[in-house]
Amino acid sequence: MPEDKLETAFLQQPGMLPPLAIPESTSPFRIARRRFAANRLAVIALGLILMLYLAALLAPWLAPYDPSEIGDVMQTRYLPPSSAHPFGTDEFGRDLFSRALYGARVSLSIGLLAMLVAVSVGTIYGAIAGYAGGAVDNILMRLVDVVIAFPNFFLILLLVGIFEANIMLLILILGLTSWTHTARLIRGEILSLKGREFVVAARALGVRHRLILIRHLIPNALAPVLVSATLMIGGLIGAEAGLSFLGIGVRPPTPSWGNMVSAGQDALLVAWWVAFFPGCLLAVTILSFNLLADGLLDALNPKSLT
Amino acid sequence: MRGYILKRLLQAIPLLIGIATITFFIVHLAPGDPMDMYVERLQERRDVDPRVIEALRQKYGLDQPLPVQYLKWIGNLTRGDLGESFRYRRPVASLIAERIPYTLQLTVLALLLDALFGIALGIYSAVKRYSTSDKVITVGSLVLYSIPGFWLAVMLVLVFSVNLGWLPTSQTRSLDYETLSAAGKFLDRLWHLVLPVFVLGVAGAAGTARYMRNQLLEVLGKEYVVAARARGLPERSVILKHALRNALIPIVTIYGMALPFLLGGAVLIERIFAWPGMGSLAVDAIGARDYPIILATSMIAAVLVVLGNLMADITYSFVDPRVALDAGRQA
8 A cells, every 4th residue: 555655665764763663553454454343333243244154154054954845734834933943934844944044045145146246347347447538438437327227126127037037147137237336436446546656657667557457456446346345245135035025036945035035925924933034134134234334434434544 | 407408308318219229129038928928828728729829929019020029119119109018908008007106105105204204313313423312313224224125014014914903914995995985085095005105215214314414424524514613603503504405415316316216116015015006017017028018117217217317417406506517427
């Protein structure tokens, strides 16, 4: 980071006091980490998110039952939560805790992967637009306007519904409809960075455009993207849940939190727990991502770096 | 101003044609054919003569090459003809006209709830920054903002309809609606609106409150607010006259962009409450491959997004004279 180097260079000039008094935490990254660690809610949220992803990863070992095991329906259907079935059972007598764990795999990975698609596309697109500038920038950003003019949830609904998307396609559709915000963010950052001395210096040294972009510009532009990507995962998990709730996202028998709530709505009169638990998990997950994004925003905001 | 609006509207035309074209080809290139689906449903009851299917295809022009279908559709669209639904066998325009009032009931009331509570709570928590009530509002709004609306709706139905029996579980009116007096009818409709409007409005209000709080806090740190305080103005007028006006600018813009929400924002809620609005029309049409309805609802949604953005820019220039409309698009 430039300020950091400047300060060290300044302190190492002959005749100056030896750099004894530099506290250990002067780098912006350290400051950000310390500021983040001081935000209790954000740290708890990060912990929860890691736990949820770990639980999803370990689902086959953590799940007490096979998530699609039906067994004797007359005996086991709609059992209320108990120590044997912490979340109860559904209309087919399947263990809802196990299904929620496997549903976490589906819901959490769709959110994460779709975010990665969106951020990758958005970063490359925005970086090219911002760095090229001029007519290229103009055309590329007009195209972004066109994409934004598509009503987002409606477009996703249309694409997912019409193509009867499987999970891979669902991830692609969610990702490819969510990249515009990242593109705009990156473009703005690159526009303001590309005139800075370190970029001019790199160019004067004959560094290739592609390298300037990859080495110098994009890494410096990523901080705001980190915040928006965190928010985006929460939003995408919510979008997937909404689609699956409508019956056009992840389709049963594959469990996803959204289609579990949908099944629960049909069973509301006899078994409240079917809809209750997967929805709680959804809310906790999305809330955690929002809290994490808040914490990251505070920690990374250069305006509040003191 | 008028020139600017005209220019933006003219610019929107190629944009909308582009959207129409893309939507048309997405819908038609997708697997599954509306006639196959229709026939499948018929076939459950009896054998259908292939000649009947052929006749149906011809009737709806589905036997023609795609470019011809496209040109016909675009041509009709420019004349305001949205075509005829395959499924309901009625003009799409009249179907949509029937559905719009139901959706508007939900979304307009939800937006009012959103603006009223969102702005008020946002101001209150900014003014009482770091107090207990501020913390409750901030955390509470983040929690409400994070809860998926469809799940909240299901849970509220569980508590208030299934368990307590205070509110109806779904539909727009009771079974004995026709027997009620005029006032009774009105109350009955209101009674059915409570849950869906609350769920739609509460998430919006939570988002607005957070945004309002941040905006006001930012403005309260500005020099002119400090100056107003230094001049000894009462706190009330500092906040209402100096800070709030400026803090409201971005909020107003957000409501300008709420236009698409008015017709397309209640898809999930309509589904849950069996509400016969635009959203459920569109979702059912997607399931049934009812091309004319899918295309029409998509186009309406796109037009609303374009108009909403324009409205946001115009309201922005109204509330903030510093914004020059023509320069606004440059950077």
